[in-house]
Amino acid sequence: MKAEDWKRLGQSVAANAELLELLANSDELGITTQEKGQKKLLSWLIAKNLIDVDDGVYSLSSLMLDLGAQISMTGFERAALDLEESIIAITNLCESYGSARDSGSVDRMARVEKKLSLRLRQIIKAIRSEIVSTRMFVEAGFNFSNSLSDQLREIRHVADRLVHIHDRLSLFTYESLSPLCHDDRTLHRVIVKFFLSALSKQRAQLHDLISRLNKLSVAVRKRKRQRQLILVVDAWLDSGNILDLLPMQDAKTYSGNIRAQNISLSAHAVAGHTDADYVAQLESIIASLPLPKERILRDVAQRQEGEYSLVPDVELEQEEEVPPFAEPHLIAMLEAYKQAQAPQSAVDYWLLNGHPEDDLKVWLCALDNYLLVLQSEVKNTGGKLNFSIVPEELPMSRYSANQYITDIWICSEHALDQPRVRAMHC
Amino acid sequence: MSRLRECLEILLRGGFICPFSQPDLHQAMLDQDLAVRVEQGLLPLGRVLACIGDEAAPDTFYAGYASLDSPQDRQSVASELTWLRDQIKPLLDFIRLYSRAEGSDVYLAPGEEVSFSRLIEAIEANTTYAEMLRDLAGHQIFRRISSARDNKDSLGRALEALTDEGFLVRANTQSANYVVTGKMGYVFMALEWVAAYHEIAEPENRHELAAVQGGLEL
Numbered sequence: 001m002k003a004e005d006w007k008r009l010g011q012s013v014a015a016n017a018e019l020l021e022l023l024a025n026s027d028e029l030g031i032t033t034q035e036k037g038q039k040k041l042l043s044w045l046i047a048k049n050l051i052d053v054d055d056g057v058y059s060l061s062s063l064m065l066d067l068g069a070q071i072s073m074t075g076f077e078r079a080a081l082d083l084e085e086s087i088i089a090i091t092n093l094c095e096s097y098g099s100a101r102d103s104g105s106v107d108r109m110a111r112v113e114k115k116l117s118l119r120l121r122q123i124i125k126a127i128r129s130e131i132v133s134t135r136m137f138v139e140a141g142f143n144f145s146n147s148l149s150d151q152l153r154e155i156r157h158v159a160d161r162l163v164h165i166h167d168r169l170s171l172f173t174y175e176s177l178s179p180l181c182h183d184d185r186t187l188h189r190v191i192v193k194f195f196l197s198a199l200s201k202q203r204a205q206l207h208d209l210i211s212r213l214n215k216l217s218v219a220v221r222k223r224k225r226q227r228q229l230i231l232v233v234d235a236w237l238d239s240g241n242i243l244d245l246l247p248m249q250d251a252k253t254y255s256g257n258i259r260a261q262n263i264s265l266s267a268h269a270v271a272g273h274t275d276a277d278y279v280a281q282l283e284s285i286i287a288s289l290p291l292p293k294e295r296i297l298r299d300v301a302q303r304q305e306g307e308y309s310l311v312p313d314v315e316l317e318q319e320e321e322v323p324p325f326a327e328p329h330l331i332a333m334l335e336a337y338k339q340a341q342a343p344q345s346a347v348d349y350w351l352l353n354g355h356p357e358d359d360l361k362v363w364l365c366a367l368d369n370y371l372l373v374l375q376s377e378v379k380n381t382g383g384k385l386n387f388s389i390v391p392e393e394l395p396m397s398r399y400s401a402n403q404y405i406t407d408i409w410i411c412s413e414h415a416l417d418q419p420r421v422r423a424m425h426c
Numbered sequence: 427m428s429r430l431r432e433c434l435e436i437l438l439r440g441g442f443i444c445p446f447s448q449p450d451l452h453q454a455m456l457d458q459d460l461a462v463r464v465e466q467g468l469l470p471l472g473r474v475l476a477c478i479g480d481e482a483a484p485d486t487f488y489a490g491y492a493s494l495d496s497p498q499d500r501q502s503v504a505s506e507l508t509w510l511r512d513q514i515k516p517l518l519d520f521i522r523l524y525s526r527a528e529g530s531d532v533y534l535a536p537g538e539e540v541s542f543s544r545l546i547e548a549i550e551a552n553t554t555y556a557e558m559l560r561d562l563a564g565h566q567i568f569r570r571i572s573s574a575r576d577n578k579d580s581l582g583r584a585l586e587a588l589t590d591e592g593f594l595v596r597a598n599t600q601s602a603n604y605v606v607t608g609k610m611g612y613v614f615m616a617l618e619w620v621a622a623y624h625e626i627a628e629p630e631n632r633h634e635l636a637a638v639q640g641g642l643e644l
Contacts (some may be wrong), residue, residue, distance in 0.1 A: 092469045129611060148531040226614050227533045233617050234518045245507040248619050249494060258499060260473050260489040262440040297612045 009048075012041040013214050022050070023060045024068045038054070054132060062125045076078045083168040086123050087176070093119065094180040094187060101184065113186060120195040123172075127202050130165050132210060134158055136211050148224040162210055172199055233423065252407045326370035329363070333410050334387060341392070343411035367408055429454045434467045437475070437489040444486040444608025446537055447595050455487050468492075472499060476613040485536060486608030510616050516565035517593070517613060520584065523549075523558040534606045540594065542585065542602040549577050559584065567591060 013020065019042070022031060041267060045051045052059050093116040100108035137158055174196060181187040217415045226312065237243060249258060329349065350363045371389050378385055392407040433451055436443055437559045445452045454460050464487075465475040479485030496502050521533050524540070527548035532538055549555040559580050562569035568587050574580035585604055588594045593613075594604040620626065 037577060063456070075625050223533075225532050226535060226617075229614065229617050229621055230518060230533050232519055232524065232626050233514075233620050236620075236624065237515060237518065243511050243620065243625065245511045245616060246504060248507055248616070249503045251499065251619065251623070256474065256490050258490060258503050258506055259440060259476070259612060260438075261489050262508055263438045263471065265438060266437060314504070336433055 002388065008044060012044045015041040016045065019058075020060070020068070021062070023058060024065070026059070032056055049277055052129070052132075057404075059125070062122060062129060065122055065125060083123065083171055086119065086260045087171050089119055090116065090177070090191070091180055094182070094191075097187060098184070108325055109186075110160065114188075117190055117194075124195070124198045124202065127165060127169065127199075129163065131202060131205050134162060134213075135205075138216060148227060150221060151220050152217070152224065155213065155220060158212075159213060159217070162206060162213065166203075166206060166210075169199065169203055172196065226273065324366075324373075326363075326371050330367065330370065332411075337387070339412050340413075346408040346410070347406070361385045364405055364408060368405060371408070386413075387411065429460060430463050430467065431486075433460070436462065437468065437521050438471065438473070439485070440489070442486050442488045442592065442607065442612065444536060444611075446605045447592070447609075450485070456483055461487075461516045472496065478608060478615065484610050488612065510613070513567065513591070513613060514616065514620075516562065516567045517610075519558070519562055519565065519636040520568075520588070523555060523562070525544045526558075527552070527555050534593070536608045536611050538606045539597060540585065540606065542581065542604070546578055546581050549581060592640045615628050 030164065042051070046053055050061050052061050055425040060092055090180050093112055097109060097112040097116065100112055137154075172195070177191050177196060181191055223273050269285075273279060273282075331348065332353075333344045337350070346364060346367050347360060349358060355363065368391070375385060375389075388411050390411060391405050392409065394404040394406060395402060429451065433443060433455060436448070436451070443451050443455055455464065461475065462614045466541050468489055469477055469492060473489040474491050476488050476490035477484035477486065478488075491503060494503060517534070524534065524545065525532050525543050529548070534540070549559055556577050559577060560571065562568040562584055563580075570582055570587060571580045574583050585594060589596065589604065592609045593607060595607055597603040597605050
């Protein structure tokens with residue numbers, strides 16, 4: 001400790017001398033912020049734990065109480081933290097007080113009473129400090145240690161401390177302390193009214209703390225169990241086992257715990273409501289709806305040059321219609337018929353016009369198909385062909401439904417009986 | 427909206443009410459009257475109010491099936507269990523990374539705070555952790571990691587995926603830290619079943635793990 005620290009201690013004590021006296025003379029509950037007044041250099045004393053602050057209540061630390069008693073009282077000895085010794089000291093002080101009272105020494109009585117009060121306050125202070133530090137430890141949730149095992153060990157340690165305090169508190173009961181008073185009102189006030197009532201408050205806090213510690217212990221054990229569960233299942237899966245939870249739905253203990261799946265909660269806005277408020281709200285919602293998206297069709301004439309055209313400018317390429325193969329030949333045959341006024345043979349036409357004989361069957365087939373199409377088209381329009389078609393057919397085969405056409409004659413409807421003269425092919 | 431309706435809507439949507447995702451609603455649900463009314467509201471729909479934790483003061487509430495008599499409910503249960511099965515391995519892999527990187531016994535317990543900065547610091551400093559993070563992309567739930575730019579992006583995506591699934595919530599709107607929700611308790615329930623059904627080795631110190639212990643009673 002440096003000289004500077006001692007100077008700082010002296011300055012702080014000197015600056016707060018009145019407050020320290022006030023704190024030394026206060027009861028075990030200490031004094032509140034409003035009462036303490038002097039604040040100069042107080043924070044340093046608080047920072048060094050020479051003055052305790054608990055929920056805005058200030059009180060002297062055990063060390064300062066000892067120091068105060070040491071410098072103000074002759075023959076004062078520091079109270080031992082061992083409460084068994086404390087009860088012996090209290091007994092001795094009570095006896096001293098009794099002998100002073102018997103000898104009629106008022107001064108000695110006052111001195112002994114002061115010593116007794118301080119001793120009792122030190123006991124209360126020591127127990128309170130233990131409880132406060134333990135409470136802080138519990139409230140911090142044992143986050144000092146990362147390992148759950150360490151946390152459990154710490155809980156056990158704190159529990160042992162609390163048990164030890166509780167055992168020591170059991171020494172201070174009404175039955176053990178009341179006889180020390182010897183029916184003296186002053187001793188009764190100091191020991192029973194002040195000390196035992198303060199002790200009972202500490203005892204209540206201790207029980208509360210034990211209950212919290214108990215819950216914390218259960219929580220940490222549960223965490224430890226879950227942690228171990230994760231490790232074993234993880235290892236089990238890593239060793240190649242396949243996870244299948246479906247049998248879980250048949251397990252009585254678990255089936256009721258399976259989460260129910262999502263239910264759709266949709267509803268229709270219009271459901272026969274006659275309530276004016278509902279209808280008004282619905283109207284306001286409808287009014288606030290965004291406008292429907294519409295494509296704005298501007299006048300085509302107003303379109304700027306270069307803007308895309310609604311109808312593509314590109315002219316569609318139209319393929320030149322190819323007339324059916326038989327059409328020009330049929331027209332030629334009809335021209336020939338018109339000039340000759342005699343039935344025209346398709347075979348003659350084909351061969352006389354120098355077409356190869358090998359294609360004769362193709363020509364007859366094409367002409368036949370074309371004439372069928374022509375007939376159906378004319379029929380659909382309600383008309384009829386202005387010429388007649390007379391096919392020359394071989395007799396029907398017994399084994400086939402196909403009709404073999406050997407020639408097709410074109411003639412007038414009124415000249416069906418006209419003789420059909422076949423040209424002589426060279 | 428009334429508390430009753432809020433609770434019913436969350437539960438019927440398949441949600442969980444815990445002190446970390448809906449602190450106000452959870453506190454309200456600890457009131458017996460509201461819990462009874464919620465239970466009554468669920469019953470006509472074939473649901474019951476299920477709880478995780480202490481019966482007197484449950485940690486988490488959710489909706490379960492009143493019975494499995496209906497074929498539709500049995501089918502729903504089967505698909506729920508399939509979903510749950512598919513979550514377990516990815517979550518265990520993430521927990522493995524998380525606890526190793528944190529260097530402690532953390533395991534995504536409900537209420538645990540997951541610190542982004544601490545995790546990324548550990549991952550950046552250790553290539554094994556970075557590989558473990560990248561490997562998570564093989565799971566469907568973490569598939570978005572595969573297109574991540576770097577470790578930081580990957581971790582962010584992994585935590586976002588867990589948030590989207592409801593296992594985490596942001597500690598607050600500005601924070602990069604996350605808090606584990608009560609939904610993880612539901613996963614732990616499934617793990618309990620797995621361990622019991624498949625008779626996997628019992629955790630050590632079984633005798634210490636009783637839910638109630640009286641060692642501190644004076």
